[in-house]
Amino acid sequence: MYDPTVARLTYRALLGRRRALILGALPLLLIVLSAVVRAIAGADDQTAADLLGGLALATMVPIIGVIAGTGAIGPEIDDGSVVYLLSKPLKRSTIIFTKLIVAIGVTMVFSALPTLLAGLVLNGNGQQIAVAYTVAALVSSIAYAALFLLLGTVSRHAVVFGLVYALVWEALFGSLVPGARTLSVQQWSLAVAQKVAGGDLVTSDVGLTTATVLLVAVTVLATWFAGHKLRSLTLAGEE
Amino acid sequence: MTTLSIDHVSRWFGNVVAVNDVTMTIGPGVTGLLGPNGAGKSTLINMMGGFLAPSTGSVTLDGEQVWRNEGIYRHIGVVPEREAMYDFLTGREFVVANAELHGLGDKAAQRALATVEMEHAQDRKISTYSKGMRQRVKMASALVHDPSLLLLDEPFNGMDPRQRMQLMELLRRMGDEGRTVLFSSHILEEVEQLAWHIEVMVAGRHAASGDFRKIRRLMTDRPHRYLVRSSDDRALAAALIADLSTAAIEVDLAEGALRVQAVDFGRFTALLPRVARDHGIRLLTVSPSDESLESVFSYLVTA
Numbered sequence: 001m002y003d004p005t006v007a008r009l010t011y012r013a014l015l016g017r018r019r020a021l022i023l024g025a026l027p028l029l030l031i032v033l034s035a036v037v038r039a040i041a042g043a044d045d046q047t048a049a050d051l052l053g054g055l056a057l058a059t060m061v062p063i064i065g066v067i068a069g070t071g072a073i074g075p076e077i078d079d080g081s082v083v084y085l086l087s088k089p090l091k092r093s094t095i096i097f098t099k100l101i102v103a104i105g106v107t108m109v110f111s112a113l114p115t116l117l118a119g120l121v122l123n124g125n126g127q128q129i130a131v132a133y134t135v136a137a138l139v140s141s142i143a144y145a146a147l148f149l150l151l152g153t154v155s156r157h158a159v160v161f162g163l164v165y166a167l168v169w170e171a172l173f174g175s176l177v178p179g180a181r182t183l184s185v186q187q188w189s190l191a192v193a194q195k196v197a198g199g200d201l202v203t204s205d206v207g208l209t210t211a212t213v214l215l216v217a218v219t220v221l222a223t224w225f226a227g228h229k230l231r232s233l234t235l236a237g238e239e
Numbered sequence: 240m241t242t243l244s245i246d247h248v249s250r251w252f253g254n255v256v257a258v259n260d261v262t263m264t265i266g267p268g269v270t271g272l273l274g275p276n277g278a279g280k281s282t283l284i285n286m287m288g289g290f291l292a293p294s295t296g297s298v299t300l301d302g303e304q305v306w307r308n309e310g311i312y313r314h315i316g317v318v319p320e321r322e323a324m325y326d327f328l329t330g331r332e333f334v335v336a337n338a339e340l341h342g343l344g345d346k347a348a349q350r351a352l353a354t355v356e357m358e359h360a361q362d363r364k365i366s367t368y369s370k371g372m373r374q375r376v377k378m379a380s381a382l383v384h385d386p387s388l389l390l391l392d393e394p395f396n397g398m399d400p401r402q403r404m405q406l407m408e409l410l411r412r413m414g415d416e417g418r419t420v421l422f423s424s425h426i427l428e429e430v431e432q433l434a435w436h437i438e439v440m441v442a443g444r445h446a447a448s449g450d451f452r453k454i455r456r457l458m459t460d461r462p463h464r465y466l467v468r469s470s471d472d473r474a475l476a477a478a479l480i481a482d483l484s485t486a487a488i489e490v491d492l493a494e495g496a497l498r499v500q501a502v503d504f505g506r507f508t509a510l511l512p513r514v515a516r517d518h519g520i521r522l523l524t525v526s527p528s529d530e531s532l533e534s535v536f537s538y539l540v541t542a
Contacts, residue, residue, distance in 0.1 A: 005339040009325060016327055079323035084380065087317040088288065088340040090311050231307060235290040235319075 006085060006098040014071050014106055023067055025112030026060045034118040047128060048122035049201040050138035052115060052133040058186055061111040062144055062166030068106040069148025069191050070158040072099040078156060083235055093227040100223055103145035132197035141188035143215050146222040153226045181205040188215045240371040241301055241314060241387040241419045242266050242285060248296035250282050251262050257282040259443040265421050269414035272423040278440040280423040281320060284392045288475030300388060316381030318393035324365050330376045331361035337380035351379040371402030371472060391422040395429050407433050462486060463504050468517065468524035478514045
């Protein structure tokens with residue numbers, strides 16, 4: 001199911017100089033901003049929840065997910081180098097599963113870890129806010145990585161579609177239109193965070209059970225479909 | 240003994256038919272897949288390599304379906320035309336990764352690198368490689384598991400003459416060892432130098448198949464057209480038309496040239512300079528006017 005060579009090739013491509021800079025920029029911004037807010041406003045639980053919810057979970061995690069998820073396979077399909085993986089006696093599902101694991105790992109490192117650090121800087125994990133949002137970031141990393149890996153497999157414009165989804169659907173509709181919230185990875189992960197925090201500062205529009213089922217279903221279905229697409233992937237000639 | 244069978248294979252993209260009802264069998268030795276650009280060679284090679292599903296027909300390797308059969312890659316080595324590799328790796332890392340994906344280790348990678356004589360540059364990043372070096376590392380990655388079928392799509396594109404010779408030598412050796420080697424090319428001379436057997440594709444169709452010399456003769460026996468400018472076109476025309484090697488000569492006044500149709504290519508090319516010298520005529524231009532591959536191939540199709 002998991003191939004260490006595919007994993008090595010994937011994370012080395014993902015953490016190439018330029019992409020690593022983009023991956024590192026947003027977390028750095030979050031931590032710097034948290035330090036500034038803490039210095040100006042002091043330790044405030046509501047401020048911490050607003051910043052982690054609005055910037056970390058609603059914006060940073062999906063964007064990192066887009067970069068890691070689509071970047072784990074999209075460029076290889078675009079430039080044709082995926083042929084070196086496809087011309088091996090290797091199950092397509094193994095390729096997808098391995099790339100998913102790498103994409104999840106990268107998304108978690110570049111989004112959940114900075115979320116925890118930012119939370120600690122903001123209010124020292126008061127009311128479990130830092131841990132709650134970190135758990136939400138971890139959980140949503142899995143679903144985002146799977147969704148955007150699928151997008152990278154089916155579309156040449158995966159990054160654009162991914163960003164539109166992340167910014168328009170998750171960040172805008174997700175916070176404004178009630179119906180859209182039910183179909184939002186962010187809300188599902190917030191349901192898990194709500195359970196962890198316990199208080200009123202972290203809330204979700206979706207129940208924990210529904211959220212868990214949807215998170216698992218989206219991850220499994222997206223991964224299965226990505227494997228299916230890779231199996232039928234055709235490499236057209238240059239003629 | 241590995242045999243690749245293409246049985247009534249067609250492939251279309253929307254309304255465009257890229258490969259049209261092709262049937263051929265590729266056996267051990269070196270086979271050249273020859274055809275002008277856009278003839279459907281890459282599409283056919285992609286189907287042979289299992290990277291594209293035929294719209295109709297089947298591609299089998301020793302009776303086993305190629306499409307959607309990952310296990311088949313234990314026997315197939317692929318050298319794609321596209322340049323993209325994993326440029327951030329060194330040549331050695333790339334070949335080792337390819338070996339590992341076959342369940343093999345360092346030893347196999349080193350052997351493949353030695354076969355293509357790339358050990359000297361194996362620790363350099365692929366991004367710093369010349370076209371020829373990239374091609375050789377691609378070869379190493381395809382040879383790492385000692386495949387019985389080697390598919391190469393336009394392997395000589397962009398290579399300098401020395402690199403070309405080295406690769407030809409290598410492919411010749413692979414063929415001599417009993418492997419089935421198929422390479423595509425749109426350059427007649429490349430195929431002539433290397434292939435024992437050729438398959439010609441024109442406009443998606445299988446135009447000719449067989450021994451290279453026979454097909455080459457078909458190609459050279461067709462009427463050749465030349466544009467000739469000289470110090471005395473009329474006198475030259477009169478002298479040339481008397482010989483059996485020419486079928487027609489037109490004095491093109493607008494162009495200030497002769498349009499010669501030669502039926503015996505070899506005899507005409509020997510005759511022209513001799514006649515010119517004997518009559519004291521200076522030849523200013525002698526250029527073939529229909530030597531494009533497309534015209535050669537279209538002649539083949541109608542032959």
